[in-house]
Amino acid sequence: MELAYYPGCSLKASTEIYDEQCKRVLSAVGINLHEMDNWNCCGSTSASKTDDFLAVALPARNLGIADASDYSGMVVPCSCCYNRLLSAQKVLQTDQSLLDTINEELTDKITGKTKILTVLEAIQFAAKSGDLTKNVVKKLEGLKAACYYGCMLTRFPYDMAASDDVENPQGMETILKALGASPLDWGYKTECCGASAAVNDKDTAFKLMSRIMKDAVARQANCFVTSCPMCQLNLDAFQKKIGTIYGIDRELPVYFITELLGVAFGMPAGELGLDQHFADSTTLLKELNLYE
Amino acid sequence: MATVLELGSDKASSLAGEVMARSGQNLSACYQCRRCASGCPVGEQTGYLTPDRLIRMIVLGKRDAALDNPLIWKCVSCYTCGTRCPNDIMTARVVDTLKKMAHEHRIRPSSPKVAAFHSSFIAAAKRAGRLNELSFMGRYTMKNTLGGLARLRLRGIIQDQKDQAGFGLVLLRKGRVHFLPQKIKNRRQFKRLMRKGRAWAGSVSKSPASQE
Numbered sequence: 001m002e003l004a005y006y007p008g009c010s011l012k013a014s015t016e017i018y019d020e021q022c023k024r025v026l027s028a029v030g031i032n033l034h035e036m037d038n039w040n041c042c043g044s045t046s047a048s049k050t051d052d053f054l055a056v057a058l059p060a061r062n063l064g065i066a067d068a069s070d071y072s073g074m075v076v077p078c079s080c081c082y083n084r085l086l087s088a089q090k091v092l093q094t095d096q097s098l099l100d101t102i103n104e105e106l107t108d109k110i111t112g113k114t115k116i117l118t119v120l121e122a123i124q125f126a127a128k129s130g131d132l133t134k135n136v137v138k139k140l141e142g143l144k145a146a147c148y149y150g151c152m153l154t155r156f157p158y159d160m161a162a163s164d165d166v167e168n169p170q171g172m173e174t175i176l177k178a179l180g181a182s183p184l185d186w187g188y189k190t191e192c193c194g195a196s197a198a199v200n201d202k203d204t205a206f207k208l209m210s211r212i213m214k215d216a217v218a219r220q221a222n223c224f225v226t227s228c229p230m231c232q233l234n235l236d237a238f239q240k241k242i243g244t245i246y247g248i249d250r251e252l253p254v255y256f257i258t259e260l261l262g263v264a265f266g267m268p269a270g271e272l273g274l275d276q277h278f279a280d281s282t283t284l285l286k287e288l289n290l291y292e
Numbered sequence: 293m294a295t296v297l298e299l300g301s302d303k304a305s306s307l308a309g310e311v312m313a314r315s316g317q318n319l320s321a322c323y324q325c326r327r328c329a330s331g332c333p334v335g336e337q338t339g340y341l342t343p344d345r346l347i348r349m350i351v352l353g354k355r356d357a358a359l360d361n362p363l364i365w366k367c368v369s370c371y372t373c374g375t376r377c378p379n380d381i382m383t384a385r386v387v388d389t390l391k392k393m394a395h396e397h398r399i400r401p402s403s404p405k406v407a408a409f410h411s412s413f414i415a416a417a418k419r420a421g422r423l424n425e426l427s428f429m430g431r432y433t434m435k436n437t438l439g440g441l442a443r444l445r446l447r448g449i450i451q452d453q454k455d456q457a458g459f460g461l462v463l464l465r466k467g468r469v470h471f472l473p474q475k476i477k478n479r480r481q482f483k484r485l486m487r488k489g490r491a492w493a494g495s496v497s498k499s500p501a502s503q504e
Contacts, residue, residue: 009423014468038477040421045369046413049388050395052314053489054414061485101492105485155371157385166375192333192370199432200409202455204337204366211333237462276466 001125004071004114005033006062008081008229009041015229017273021258022077022119024272028135028265029126033075036065042084045195048157059088060102060110068108073115075122077258079152079228080195086116090160118153119227119258120171121163127178137266139180142288145260146221146252147172147183148212150231151192166190172225172257179264186219188212193234209235210246217250222284224254232256236278253281263290297352304353311350311358315389321379322347328373328383338362343373343383350386359394363387365403404443405452408435418486421476426469429456 011019023033043058062085066074076082092099092110103109126132149169154162164171167190173183191212194205212235216224226232236254243251254277262272269291274281285291312319322344329335329342341363349358367387374382394401401407409432416428433456440449463469476482 009417009425009474012422012474013425013470014463016468016470040476040482041417041423043417044413044423046410046417048385049369049391049410050414051489052392053492054418054486057485057489058417061482098492101488102485105481105488107481151368151370151372155375157369157371157374157382159380159382192368192372194368196409196413197368197406199459200405201366201403204334204368207337208333208368237459276468278462278466 001031002071003031003033003117003122004066004069004074005035006039006066006074006076006081006085007035008039008076008078010078010229010233014233017276018077018229018232018256018258021256021262021272022075024267025258025261025265026075026119026122026126028261028267029123029131030129031075031122031126034069034071036062036069036074039065042081044080044084047084055084056088056091056098057102059084060092061106063089063092063112063114064103064106064108064110066114067111069114072113073117075117075119077119077227077229079118079150080230082116082118083152083156086160087156087158089114089116090156090158118163118171120153120175123175123257123261124171127175132175132261133178135265136179138264138290140176140260140264140288140290141180141182142222143176143181143260143284143290144220144222145172145176145181145183145225145255146186146216146219146223147176147189148216148224148226148231148235148254149190150226150228151190151195152228154190172227175257176225176260179260181260183225184216184219184221186215186221188215193231195230195234198234198238205234206238206242206245209238210242210248213239213242213248213252214246216252217248221252223252225257225260226254227257239279251279253277253279253284255281297348300353302353303355304351307353307355307358308351310393311386311389314393315382315386317381317383317386318379319347319351319381319386322351322381323379324348325378327376327378328381331372331376333370333372334363334366334368337366343386346383346386346390347381359390359397360399360402362402364390364394365401365406404439405436408432408439411435418483420473421479421482422474424470424473426471427473429460 048055154166176183194208197205332342412432
């Protein structure tokens with residue numbers, strides 16, 4: 001399957017490993033990602049906090065590029081970009097004057113034809129066609145994963161349908177079970193990590209993350225798994241510090257879902273960027289004989 | 293008996309009207325069930341000023357309190373309040389509207405760093421078309437430092453610089469910093485689109501799809 005690909009700024013900067021993993025892993029299951037030409041920043045939540053027009057216009061320009069391409073679907077791995085692009089598409093379905101205003105300035109016009117997909121949806125396509133399990137060379141046995149979705153994958157600022165259950169999504173659990181891992185039931189899978197508050201309001205973000213960490217540890221998870229670059233960076237980079245402040249004595253690796261697929265497919269650790277994590281990410285995999 | 297709730301009737305209708313029109317949220321539908329409050333992850337950080345309280349404040353016409361309170365700056369845009377509201381009120385969009393109104397009225401944010409973060413983010417994204425973490429964080433740190441100097445908070449400035457530098461070093465060590473700036477092509481056309489907002493804002497007095 002050939003799909004358009006919107007990496008977003010994070011995947012070209014601090015979470016470049018996720019960009020690599022998405023391309024490699026999805027291509028292994030028969031989905032080729034084609035990075036959109038000349039895409040721009042989605043504006044993240046900062047746009048909606050500062051400028052009503054930019055909150056739609058920034059993501060919308062990318063919708064135009066995707067709509068003008070030959071691809072019927074576009075994979076957006078970053079949850080925040082996904083949220084902003086999908087929200088803009090929804091707004092422009094009902095606001096003709098805004099659509100006209102934006103289209104006037106675009107070479108590639110927005111038509112609304114592109115189906116916007118999360119990485120989890122793309123992987124599930126492969127699972128349905130059997131392309132997922134046939135690639136598995138190592139079963140992820142012993143991985144007690146706390147699947148962490150965060151906010152942006154299922155909750156939107158507009159009244160719109162989510163691709164998974166809003167409060168109890170199962171996308172990652174379904175995929176991990178197919179790979180032989182044991183995802184856990186836990187209570188904080190869609191709680192907020194604080195996102196940018198980790199930079200501009202540390203006390204708040206650390207408090208939020210401490211609750212997430214405490215629940216995962218109490219349920220005896222041995223790792224977090226996520227599909228959001230912001231959630232991954234926050235939990236990974238600040239876990240040690242938060243553990244010290246809140247007296248949590250275990251530090252869990254924070255894997256991307258694509259990373260674990262790569263491990264199950266037998267991809268080399270270097271290609272997956274397992275060494276670019278902050279919390280120790282290799283010891284657990286070695287203990288489980290998933291990584292040499 | 294002391295008055296518990298005071299209605300400033302003329303102020304109330306104008307404030308509520310403005311916030312409802314700009315945020316697209318029907319605040320008169322709120323019946324104070326507090327499902328939003330029970331789900332709000334920053335309740336403790338705002339002194340339990342939860343979304344339901346904020347809506348009440350607006351409906352009662354408390355303009356000063358509505359534009360200057362911890363919730364509008366502590367809100368993490370998790371959208372839990374809105375997805376759980378039985379009347380489909382997305383308070384996070386109300387909060388975003390109040391941020392913009394506070395900025396227009398030049399009210400100093402109770403968390404200046406949050407405001408500096410978002411304005412620096414958008415300025416950086418508008419400039420290159422993509423967000424470059426180095427130039428964005430530089431802009432943000434500069435804004436904070438100047439803001440801190442203006443408020444004579446030297447110790448705060450030093451601590452912030454240390455935190456930023458520490459985090460920067462950790463990212464660097466893990467090979468997660470990129471020095472090559474990302475830019476889009478044909479930025480002239482991009483900037484024309486960015487400027488289009490001014491004309492659009494003048495032609496309509498509502499936020500996108502506010503009538504849905």
